[in-house]
Amino acid sequence: MPDEKKKTAGAFDIRVIIAALLGVYGVILVLLGIFNATDAELARGDGLNINLWGGLGMVVVAALFVTWARLRPVVLPPDFEAEEERKRQER
Amino acid sequence: MTLAAAGDTFQLDANVFDYVIIALYFVFVIGIGVVARRQVSSSIDFFLSGRSLPAWVTGLAFISANLGAVEIMGMSANGAQYGMATMHYFWIGAVPAMLFLGVVMMPFYYGSGVRSVPEFMRRRFGTGAHLVNALSFAIAQLLIAGINLYLLASIVNRLLGWPLWVSLVVAAAIVLSYTALGGLSAAIYNEVLQFFVIVAALTPLTIIALHKVGGWNGITERIQPGPEQLSSWPGTDLTGIDSPLLSVIGLVFGLGFVLSFGYWTTNFVEVQRAMASDSMSAARRSPIIGAFPKMFIPFIVVIPGIIAAIVVPEVTALKAGEDSGVTYNDAILLLMRDLLPNGMLGVAIAGLLASFMAGMAANISAFNTVFSYDLWQQYVVKDKPDAYYTLVGRLATVAATIIAIGTAVFASGYTNLMDYLQTLFGFFNAPLFATFILGMFWKRMTATAGWVGLVSGTAAAVLVAVLAEGTLGPLSVGVLPLSGQGASFVAAAAAFVVDIVVSIVVSMVTRPRVESELEGLVYSLTPKESLQDPDAHTLPWYQSPTKLAGLGLVIIIVLNIVFR
Structure with a gap:
């Protein structure tokens, strides 16, 4: 069956879930870093805008995870369910 | 009772952005639980992802189960108090034991077909040793769950300003519902997700702390009582043994050999995760791959503790012997309070909550497994249908949570x-x-x-x-x-x-x-073939357990030399 589409874990791939959470965190932090960085807040960290830079870091990591999941998807073997059933009966 | 000492002294000023970030984490955790639950009936994706995930995920899950309160609050507390000597818990303690587990013990575990440490005890020594082992393990899990709960509650206390006992009860209820909803099928996903949230929380904290203190040079110049705190050996402050030679022996034999090997090679929460892998080489690689992040975790846990003792006035005063109303366990929270802006503060709190919840969930579920199967089924009520023991397990989970609240009150008495x-x-x-x-x-x-x-x-x-x-x-x-x-x-x-x-x-x-x-x-008395991996010679070097372990050993030796 060469042209049958392979079943992949898709959105349930743990890498996609990690990317989603880190990506949302990253976007929130970058926005806070740009629009909400008061001088008082910046002074706490001696001028380092950690929301902005930390947020950018998380966005980059999220992008890397998505790229990795795209390039090397988790492919489910076609006979997975049959295999599971067989094992269950053996027990 | 010194329970009140932990409260009322300071609070973290979380605002709406922090709460949104924390809430998002809970949405993901519970979402994983709900999806996992729905997928279980139709088998597929979720379970499969667990089984077919590459070894890096199994390795991360392996250390995530341990990345709870001990690691984060305890090790940053030690960092604040003892300085670089705390690194021994990772470089002399955990890592060699994990490598030993992968190289020497795992082929034996996997080859002999036992599923748990108590089960090994029963088959090797009969019911006497089994009963002692199962009972002491169950009790230890309850005590450690209590410590995790206490730390979780103290975060809720800082965050919302609730009295500690209210925080204890609410935090316990959250963990209970998360354990019940997520179940075992979601465990591995949550553990891996948790690992990344913790790293995402602690890395920026370390960076901003280093920026604040003026980099490594700033630490060297300002650390109190003096630069000897930046030497890990011989660690006389940490051990409290005056003789340098005896201190080194205490560290290598007591901490490195007995305590750490005992923990990492026989603790059934850890070992079982690797034993459940689908091949001998995957089982052996789990702890070895986990050892690599484990080597570098102290840089985002211990270093912030060391810096807290320099830049946070209360901790500096505490270290100088004054009563400043805080304990070393507060070090990382105080550092977060002083340095993190709203937003990143939320990520940091989410990371800590993630770590304590997962730590406690692991203790509770390990407890209920041992209680239901190794104690109740073995010694109290035998030969009932499977559903009966599932019910016992559920009740044990609730009982364990209640007992953990009591344990938490006890744990809070220790500085x-x-x-x-x-x-x-x-x-x-x-x-x-x-x-x-x-x-x-x-x-x-x-x-x-x-x-x-x-x-x-x-x-x-x-x-x-x-x-x-x-x-x-x-x-x-x-x-x-x-x-x-x-x-x-x-x-x-x-x-x-x-x-x-x-x-x-x-x-x-x-x-x-x-x-x-x-x-x-x-x-x-075990056939040598069952201790070996039939595919070993076909694997590339980065998948060979022994070569990976050798690389790990070289790195920790280098780390020990660099930070001696």
């Missing part, structure tokens, strides 16, 4: 949680490792020797703790000039030695078991 935890590991793990390793390599060891060795080893540890100064609070009489972590190392070493000696003596006067019953349980 430095590590003392308390190390003491516990000394009592339970050290004799277990001794019995295990002797029983595994010496076929003459008898069933009686199994349980007598465990009991006398544990008794020896308790005796040392009672004779030391303050290890068990007012119970300790102070005859031995030992206190703090050093007393725990000595107690663990005593437990190990007494267990070995007693086991050998008892074995000599009791009847050994028939050799045919011990096949697969004792090294010399």
